[in-house]
Amino acid sequence: MQNEATLRLAIFVGLFVVLAVIERFAPRRTRPNHARRWLTNWLFVIVDTITLKALALFLPFAAVLAAADASTRGWGLLNMTELPRWLELIIVVLLLDLAIWLQHVLSHKIPALWRIHRVHHSDIEFDVTTAIRFHPVEIALSMAFKIGLVYLLGPAAWTVVVFEILLNGSSMFNHANIKLPQGFDRAVRAVLVTPDMHRIHHSVHRHEHDTNFGFALSWWDRLFGTYTQSPKDGHEKMKIGLHWQDLRPTRLLWSMAVPFFRK
Template structure:
């Protein structure tokens, strides 16, 4: 596990480049804002997110992977209290944490204070691979704290946490990418995974639609809990991405970072 950070970074960079090329060659929708200004802001936000996690690591002894190793050493958590083969605990880890991220996503829409920070993600007026990395640093810190707490409660293997995070990052970039999948392929894939067309519904400016399709990796949670909407009301080409009241300001870094503290 010593090289887990390098592995995750390599996979992230490779998949980001892949989806960026595909969406440039076969876009699903025309852009509403210049890519240069949006990408600068969205990349600046993820750099701030990384710095936030670095600062959080100074305040806390361990983050998610380190917490898993610590829990294993101390024998803490449900999975460390039972005898299960490694493959079973890894599969359980991926499934449980994927559901936890789904539930956290629902909560960020339902609790007004958390929605103030999460709407920074939804304020993006276009929908592409960089939208997947556009999360306010406060939300990133909150998510990490919840993840650490769940790690100590469950005691999952560290390799399970690394695998989960690789899958989460990869699928989030995939389902935010502005790529055009054949409709038959989209239909097959969304039986298990969240596809770009499925998740794009969640970024609609219509309230009922953006309160649906919360999944990032597996599509089963939305189907199980009745939050699945197959297609946007106005269709993918005519739907409006973002928030009902916004203008072009989401492409500005300062505006995006201070959005949670604004009245709207």
């Protein structure tokens, strides 16, 4: 897995460019041109990366490194079994995706976590850059959560790489402001979260943004009763973000301070 980071970066950049181009020529919603907002969302990526690099000086602060370490030590349930590679991959993807869904639900239900997670929801628009807008504290907590799961599960490092690529790719896809034919959306939504499905999660209405928590697989929301088919205001007219905000989320320092606000 020596080239894992390069592979993931190449896929991330390539998919981001493709989705950004599609947004430009086939947008789902008309949006104003907030160049400062794009800059702020990209600055979050830089801050988040620096945070994880700093933490990696003290711990194996990456899920792939944790998987390799667990394999060396023989830790985790899957390291105690002999399964076909294809079956192990399916188990890892299903269990980790379910765990990320649960983590997302908890980030809405636990007040301290919601204060951090609402940085993501404070984005005033919904496009592919929303997928990279996360507070560094949330990124660190999310990675720590995944590392704990990896040590418990004991997956092969390559399966974690596949899952991380799927998670990052599907997150960019379902945040993209792209228009999909209704029939195609229904077909994809049977398995994966689509932009129209996840956009509802970014509605200003609390009863809507407390639904559709999935990032990759769409099954968990249907299974656990947190699925919403469509927004009450329609996709074109629905308001994105939090009810109390204005243009301040386009500023990095303001956005970084959101967890400390009382509202």
